[in-house]
Structures are given as structure tokens and as C-alpha cells.
Amino acid sequence: MxxxxxxxxxxxxxxxxxxxxxxxxxxxxxxxxxxxxxxxxxxxxxxxxxxxxxxxxxxxxxxxxxxxxxxxxxxxxxxLKPIINKDKTDDLCNQSDIHIFMKKNEKYIRYSGILISKIKTKPSPYWLISRLKSIGIKSINNIIDTINFVMYELGQPIHIFDMDKIEGKKIIIKNAEKGTDFQLSNNIRLKLNEKDLVIYDSVKPLSIAGIINNPISSINMKTKNIFIGSACFHSNIIRDIIKRHSIKIETQHLFEKENDPNQTVNALQRTVFLIKEIMNNKIEYSKIIDFYPNPTSLPKIKLRYNKIINTIGKKISKKKIKKILLLLEIIILYENDKYLFISVPSYRTDVKREIDVIEEILRIYGIHQITVYNKMKIPTLHKCFYKTEYEIQKILFEQLVCYGFQEIISSTMVNEDKYSSLFNSFFNRKEIKVLNPINHNHKIMRSSLLFSMIDCIKYNYNNNRTDSIIKFFELGKVYYKNNRKFLEKTYLGISISEKNKIGSKNYPFFYLKGVIEQIFQKSGICNYTQILSKHPLLENGISILYNQKKLVELGKFKKIILKKNEIFYAEIDWKYLVSIIQKKKITYIPFSKYPSSRRDLSLLVDKTVSFEKMNQLIKKKENHIIKKIKIYDLYEGENLPVSKKSYTVSFFFESEKKTLTNKIINISMKEIEFFLKKELKAEIRKKT
CATH class of the missing domain: 3.30.56.10 (Phenylalanyl-tRNA Synthetase; Chain B, domain 1)
Incomplete structure (x- = not known):
């Protein structure tokens, strides 16, 4: 601009x-x-x-x-405010009133117009030509130049028609009918539709929302009488029209913005004043015709002093705050010791909330006056280091809900099932039967959350639940007998059920594993390991260990249990998880100011070698510049020996003392290659 x-x-x-x-x-x-x-x-x-x-x-x-x-x-x-015309006159001499018709619609906020007669179209005075030329606007004639001057002076869009070419002396603002032709000045026709806002007379379209005129209605050197319109339409409507028809004009930025509805009349009064000055008062004009069915109310905001201090970070005196508000033309309606109740001027369309007012106060006060401290204060990332189990439960449950999981509460009494017997025998557990159950079909106390989770998923699908994926979690107790002792343990069960397979068949497994890892990250649990699970009811599962003790069981239910749908399930030892979190201490490790580097390594290993095994071996090897190891790709099949598989592993190097050179990283990579060849008999395929 x-x-x-x-x-x-x-x-x-x-x-x-x-x-x-x-x-x-x-x-x-x-x-x-x-x-x-x-x-x-x-x-x-x-x-x-x-x-x-x-x-x-x-x-x-x-x-x-x-x-x-x-x-x-x-x-x-x-x-000094621009001088405007305030004369009160009668209607135009020998001119009938023009009538404005506008449907009451939320798209149309305000439309104002005025008639001016006995004008003479001629070259503009030097001062007007030089003003427009200074900002790159070419002079056309005194009327058009005055319109352009006011638009760039006040920022209010204005349009002008030859009054003698307006049929029926009517201005009708409405949406176009589908297929309406609109002629542009460059002999191009536009096809309008019902989304386009058009200004009509009683016969033809005069202008598309005041943005671009029909050449028939435009003024020329013979024009004697003109109609000037000043509109306030919703900016999103105008932007859609400009985008839909690829309209490009110099004043486009003025039409696309959110206008001040109280500026339409001022702009017309300013235009009349300038035309009178240029014409030496030899014109006649009507009263302003103003159509404003639903006046916009000024935003009223409660501005709290303590909120200003907390946001800005510095105490500004109440006297200075009030002075800034006064200079910004913000009216104080009510005040007390704690807050101000204010009214924002209509031209500040961007100030709608308390925080917007605070931003204005800081802008005028000067951000350079706010002291920047050398120390940085940041909140800890792990927010669930609390002492009570309830606080931990609340934080982790909120996390699961944010991931789209729903909490369920199921009965602790289940039906006797052959799969539950298989499960109990594997873990050397004995079922606990109730002697006098309420329901004879449910007389066994559950020994796992697995089966109540399955029942809940089946119930939802059988009752016409349309979701293709169901995500549940439950915190509950399980009961069993071991070595003549009655035991009860608490577990957190998390499940994902896929009705119709979507995308990769392993996607839900990795998604669920990612959820578990996010819970660990939130809890500050880092150094965990994973091994293949031996759970009798889960296939392709893993067990996650912490300090060599099982914390999580994760996998997919075997097809013998569920033939139609797939259920991926994770079970967390709740009491163990809580004890880990409660023992955790917050430690601060500063970020390294030196950049990290990445190297990828593709290698061929025996099928029995898991990535976790490789990961743990590399971690045991003392190499302080390796910060992270990630599996990038796994391939088995064509062009590889039957007993082999290929891993692509990413190594991330970083030092807290210096920038690592390629020489140092290459030496470290050679050590890793030699170590993997020795320990895993790996064959290096490619390195980048």
C-alpha cells in the first residue's frame, strides 16, 4: 500500500x-x-x-x-479530521427522488447514496492530480478523481453511476439470477449466479457489488447528473465474488476488507464537499439516502487490570491505560478498582476481545519499554508428576479422551468361557466363582479386562453403531486365585476395534502402540524395552518392560475369538504405572545449542533378530554422541534370502560441547558397522 x-x-x-x-x-x-x-x-x-x-x-x-x-x-x-459537507438542503431541483430497495439480509449491512446534478466533467485541478499521481493513480477527470481521492483518504469503497442512465430511478440490491449476463468494459461477459451480489436498476444490472460497473451506467464527458453510492457489505461475500470472477482492480483491497458501517455517510459528505470545492459551489445535491435496517452495536468489553499486567508482564499505571484508551477513541462506560467496561469504536473491526484491547495498549505503550529478562521460564512438559493416584488418573484419562477414546465401565461378573479358561491356565490363575450370583449366566469374577471389553464392542456393533472404528478404555479390577490366595489387581485396558478394514492391516496396532508411547512420554517413562509377547489370546503381540518387569501387554485378538471384526488391545499394569510416575523426579537438561546430524544405515540380518535387540545392543555400547535410534524401514521377501530381513535404521548424532564434523560422525558410524557385524553378523547394504 x-x-x-x-x-x-x-x-x-x-x-x-x-x-x-x-x-x-x-x-x-x-x-x-x-x-x-x-x-x-x-x-x-x-x-x-x-x-x-x-x-x-x-x-x-x-x-x-x-x-x-x-x-x-x-x-x-x-x-485534523477531513472537512465534510454538513449543509442541509432540499431534494434536487427538478429531480424526482431515487428509491433504494434492499432486502433485509445479513449480507447487506448498510447502503447510502446521494444525487448530484449540474456537474461538469473536466480535467482535475493540479493539487488533486498530484495527490493521486504520488500514489500511482492516473488522473481521469474531476469526478472520478474525487471518488478515488476519498477512497484512498478514508478507506471507504464508493461507486458512481450516470443518473440519467438509471431506469425507473431505482437502485435495487439483490442476488443475481443464475445465468445473468454482465458486460465488462473490456468486452468480456461474465456469467453471474445466485451467489453474486448485484446492484440493479429497474431493468438491468448496474454493478457487481459496487466493485465493477456496467459500462452503460458509467459516467462520461457528457454526464450532467450522477448518483454516488457508498456500501458496507460483508467482506467474505465480496472476497468470494472477486475470487469467483478473477476480478482485479486497484482498489480491490478496500472492497475485500471488513468496512466500518458508520463510514458510508461520512464518505459521501466528504465527496460532496470536494466536488463543491472543485465546481465552485455550482452544483445541486440531495439529502443522503441511507438504508441501515439493523444498526451495528459497538462492541462492549470488560477490561481487567490484572489481566493487562499478567499478559504484558509489566504494571502500567491506570492513568496511562486510560490515556491510551482515550487516544484510541475507546469510550469508558464504567470503571472501578478492578476493571473498566469499555466500548470500542466501529472502525476498529479487529478489536473484539479483551486480549485485543490489551494488544492495543501494549502497541501504543511501546513493546521496547517491556524489560526482557536473561532467564527464560518455561513450564515442565511432563504435567502428570503428581503424588495422588487420582491426579494421575485424571491427566491420563484426559489424554485418552483427546485421542478419541471413550471410557466404559463394565460388570466385574462374566460368563464362563473356554477362552478365559485358556487365559487363566496360561498365567497359572484360577477363576473365582460366586456361590449365589444375581445372574446365573454371569457367575465368575473376571480375571482380565479382555472379555468385558469384547462384550462391550459386540454390543455396540449389534446395536447398529455406524462407526467403522471404535476406541474404548477402561480402568478396572480383575480377580483370581493363585496359590490359595485371593488376589485383585487393577489394569487400564485400551482397545481399538475395526469393523471394516481401513488402509494397512497393521495400522491400528501401530496407532495403539503410539498411544501407549504418548502415555509414557507424558509420564516421563523413557528407558523401556519391548519383547515378543507370549500371551495365549494375542497374535503378533509385544510386551513392554520397565526395569525388567512387565508393564504393558499389546497385540491383536486371535481370529478364533473374533471372526468378523478385528480388535487390537493393550493392557497396562495400573498400580505399577502409578508407582513409576510417583517415583519420578523432574530434572532439567538444557537443549544443545549445536545442530544434530542424521545418518541412515541399511543392513541385512537374520529373521530372528528384532529391532529391539539391535537397539539395546547399540545403547549398551558407549557412544555419547548417539542421541536417538529409529527404525526407518523393514523389508522381507523378494530378492532376499528366505532366512534374512532388511532393516533401514536412522542414527541421530548430537554433542552438547561442539558442532560435530563429518569426520567424527563417519568414525562413529564405522564403529557401529563393525559392532553390528560382530554381534549380529549383519551385512551392510547401504549407508547415507
Missing amino acids: KISLNWIKKYVFPLEISENEISNILTDIGLTTKKVFSINKDFILDIEITPNRTDAMSHYGVARDLYTVLKFRGYKVHL
């Missing part, structure tokens, strides 16, 4: 500021200049305005913002 400094000087007066001071102040809002006011030449600044700051997309908007900063910092400046 191009801004003329001489143009801005018309509004901010006087500016008796040194070169360095004005340079520093303008830098705060994106403008940097040298010797701006010590010479008579104009300076054109190409500035970038963030899309939310629509109030600053004009010369007066930038001047108003600059005035606020200068005034707060103690400079003696005044803000």
Missing part, C-alpha cells in the same frame, strides 16, 4: 520532530524514513498493513494511528 507523507501531514499537525525521532516512531508501525520533514519533497512509502488492521488502510487511518503514538509519547500534535 502506497502512502504519501505530505498527504498524512494534512491531518497530523504540527510535526516539529527531529529526523531520528520521527524515524524511530514510524518504525514502530512499519514506516522508516530519513529527513522526512526537513525538505519540501514528498516521500512515498510502500507499507504493508496486516489484514486485520482495516482501519489503517487509508491516509487518514495511518495519520490517526500515528497521532495516537505521538500524542502518548508527549509530542504536541493535533489530529
